[in-house]
Amino acid sequence: MLESAEIIRQEYLRHDKKFPHVWCPGCGNGIVMNALLRAIHHLELPKDNVVLASGIGCSGRLPTYVDFNTIHTTHGRALTFATGVKLAKPQLSVIAVMGDGDATAIGGNHFIHAARRNLNITAIIINNNTYGMTGGQYSPTTPYGSKSTTSVYGHVEHAFNIAELAVVAGASFVARGTVYHANHLNTMIQQAIVKKGFSVVEVISNCHVQHGRRNKLGNAVQMINSFKENAVPVARAGRMTAAELQGKFTIGVLCDVEKPVSTEEYDRLRQAAQTEANRITEEKAKNGVKRYEE
Amino acid sequence: MGASEGQKKILLQGNEAIVHGALAAGCRFFAGYPITPASEISEILSVKLPQVGGTFIQMEDEIASMGAIIGASLAGVKSMTATSGPGFSLIQENLGYACITEVPCVIVNVMRGGPSTGLPTNVAQGDVLMARWGTHGDHPIIVLSVSSVIECFSVTIKAFNLSEQFRVPVIILSDEVVAHTREAVVLPSQNEIQVFDRITPSVPPEWYKPYADNNRGVPDMAAVGDGYRHHVTGLVHDERGFPTQQPKEIEQFLNRLHNKVTKGFSEIVMTKSVEMEDAEICVIAYGSVARSAHRAIKDARQQGIKAGLLQLVTLFPFPRKAVDSALRQCKAVIIPEMNMGQISREIHRVNQAGTRIIKHNRIDGHLITPDEILKHIINA
Numbered sequence: 016m017l018e019s020a021e022i023i024r025q026e027y028l029r030h031d032k033k034f035p036h037v038w039c040p041g042c043g044n045g046i047v048m049n050a051l052l053r054a055i056h057h058l059e060l061p062k063d064n065v066v067l068a069s070g071i072g073c074s075g076r077l078p079t080y081v082d083f084n085t086i087h088t089t090h091g092r093a094l095t096f097a098t099g100v101k102l103a104k105p106q107l108s109v110i111a112v113m114g115d116g117d118a119t120a121i122g123g124n125h126f127i128h129a130a131r132r133n134l135n136i137t138a139i140i141i142n143n144n145t146y147g148m149t150g151g152q153y154s155p156t157t158p159y160g161s162k163s164t165t166s167v168y169g170h171v172e173h174a175f176n177i178a179e180l181a182v183v184a185g186a187s188f189v190a191r192g193t194v195y196h197a198n199h200l201n202t203m204i205q206q207a208i209v210k211k212g213f214s215v216v217e218v219i220s221n222c223h224v225q226h227g228r229r230n231k232l233g234n235a236v237q238m239i240n241s242f243k244e245n246a247v248p249v250a251r252a253g254r255m256t257a258a259e260l261q262g263k264f265t266i267g268v269l270c271d272v273e274k275p276v277s278t279e280e281y282d283r284l285r286q287a288a289q290t291e292a293n294r295i296t297e298e299k300a301k302n303g304v305k306r307y308e309e
Numbered sequence: 310m311g312a313s314e315g316q317k318k319i320l321l322q323g324n325e326a327i328v329h330g331a332l333a334a335g336c337r338f339f340a341g342y343p344i345t346p347a348s349e350i351s352e353i354l355s356v357k358l359p360q361v362g363g364t365f366i367q368m369e370d371e372i373a374s375m376g377a378i379i380g381a382s383l384a385g386v387k388s389m390t391a392t393s394g395p396g397f398s399l400i401q402e403n404l405g406y407a408c409i410t411e412v413p414c415v416i417v418n419v420m421r422g423g424p425s426t427g428l429p430t431n432v433a434q435g436d437v438l439m440a441r442w443g444t445h446g447d448h449p450i451i452v453l454s455v456s457s458v459i460e461c462f463s464v465t466i467k468a469f470n471l472s473e474q475f476r477v478p479v480i481i482l483s484d485e486v487v488a489h490t491r492e493a494v495v496l497p498s499q500n501e502i503q504v505f506d507r508i509t510p511s512v513p514p515e516w517y518k519p520y521a522d523n524n525r526g527v528p529d530m531a532a533v534g535d536g537y538r539h540h541v542t543g544l545v546h547d548e549r550g551f552p553t554q555q556p557k558e559i560e561q562f563l564n565r566l567h568n569k570v571t572k573g574f575s576e577i578v579m580t581k582s583v584e585m586e587d588a589e590i591c592v593i594a595y596g597s598v599a600r601s602a603h604r605a606i607k608d609a610r611q612q613g614i615k616a617g618l619l620q621l622v623t624l625f626p627f628p629r630k631a632v633d634s635a636l637r638q639c640k641a642v643i644i645p646e647m648n649m650g651q652i653s654r655e656i657h658r659v660n661q662a663g664t665r666i667i668k669h670n671r672i673d674g675h676l677i678t679p680d681e682i683l684k685h686i687i688n689a
Contacts, residue, residue, distance in 0.1 A: 029540075031549065062538060063534065063535075063536050063538060064534065066533055066534070068380075078540070079540060079542070079551065079552070082538060083538055084533040084534060084538050084539070085538075085539075085540045085541065086380070086383060086533070086541045086542075087540065087541065087542035087543065087544065088376065088403075088406065088543065089376070089402055089403055089406050089543055092372065092373070092376040092402075092403060094376075095368065095372065095373040095374075095375075095376025095377050095380065095403075096376045096377070096379055096380035096383070097380060098340075098366070098368070098373070098376070098377045098380060099338065099340065099376065099377035099378060099379060099380020099381035099382070099383070099384070099388070100380040100381065100383060100384045100533055101380075102338065102364045102366060102377070102381060103338055103364070103380070103381040103382075103384035103385065103386040103388075104384045104385070104532075104533065104534045106534070107384075107533065107534045124369050124370065124373075125369060125372075125373055125376075128368075128369040128373070281359075281364060284359050285359040285360075285362055285363075285364075287359075288356070288359030288360045289359070289360055289362070291360070292360040
């Protein structure tokens, strides 16, 4: 059962910030924001304990509108700031919201290392296949052959599969959803936040203004409907042939594994270091051993 | 910082002394990336920080290190990174973010020869103007330099204090010679050390304006997670922290950013004078070169030449007053630097009296010797 939009609006939007937002009519970002707010609401996370960090681009503006501890960082670096916040205050729920170019081009290195490092952080990546804010240049997820303002002859490079990249980089939890499957998205974001370890939710979204228009993919409604047609649940995809999967993409949970979470490992390390420090102090007191730091 | 009863001399390297200074100042978070000649700072902090409940993390690059220390500082923990030339280039992006969001943090740059990979194991002072102007846009910043092991300790504490007091990132310019020189020092005990912590808001959260002006020009800073939910952005923002494009708000904000440092000149600007009272010839130096200069003026005095040393501890904001009075007092000023003349440019700018300025620049990866400076003093 979903709460009325009114509850979400009253409780989580920043009323002291003068709207309107920067997003175009029909943009998928609002659906992602809605799913994220509903997930936080369902999990009953106190607003003071939620930290949203974002990078640059249309997705980067999301934290501006919502009433949490919000950090709009530099392009591609949201996860590095999130890492500092999480290690300084592990009790906070730290969520990074990024775009496809943000997370996997300029921030690609931080993304794979955050996955490998496995801190207890959630990354939400809104993938609309383009750099929307700067005018529709090709991104790491722009499909081969697509037109963009920097690939007018058709794109000659190949796209990243963000979710699969996260899996092989070592994330504990990886899921993919779309802005068509809004309730499903809400559920997966909840799972990702609850999951201990680095969790990733890739959200397939529409930029009908920059990407769709140049590639004759239709308006916002048509693009969002195409996600319904092309999305295949992970389980069903396993029973399909490569030919059947042509032009489709999987949605659902791609990976959910248990491994030591380094947020906790750092605690263990501190305890070990303190025990060792105490041991040295005691030894010195007993034997009068002189060490350089005396 | 003299030796008192019961305090022992210890043998420390410059990089080690920076670690001791940082811990004494309350640093509890360090993020870094391995680089010569700064790596000892990372290595020692990886041992010591967890012992005091702090966090050491080695990031994937210096961009990430800078992001992480800003994140930790936003969460209320005093933070530092340490690097050298190539890494210092990479930190510049997020350094600008720390400037505009007014996040206290300390960046150590142990200078080596450049440009690019340059001379990884050799000394240089080529990053002085980069420390001032490296990140894009007009921005206030504080740059300090160290010339000895004990200064590595005391200036690092000062760097944290200034950073917390003014909410400005502070850069410590060390160099390969200072970093790897071992000296016997006596460190003061913790209760002799003055530590400044950022001022946190005393108003209830609903009244809190994270970037509101006050008589210090430095807004009170709430930590993430302390109940003062607010927005932090690298966009120019209003006093609530939200992006603005109103010319009036933009101007007010940027003026405050610069004015808070201008207002603090007397606390920020530090110089040391040696034998300057009756000096007719002055050497102006900083970093390891100041040690050579110290020796050179002593030798000059033995030969009956009235030479003095003005050591710049603060490089930016530029110690204009102290330099100006040295220029007015002396018939010649000698500026030895291990670069092509980055501080001498600033001194030329201040030189209203038209005093003779003698540059001495060495860029071959070796320290300027006392004899080189002494020759200039004798010929001046």
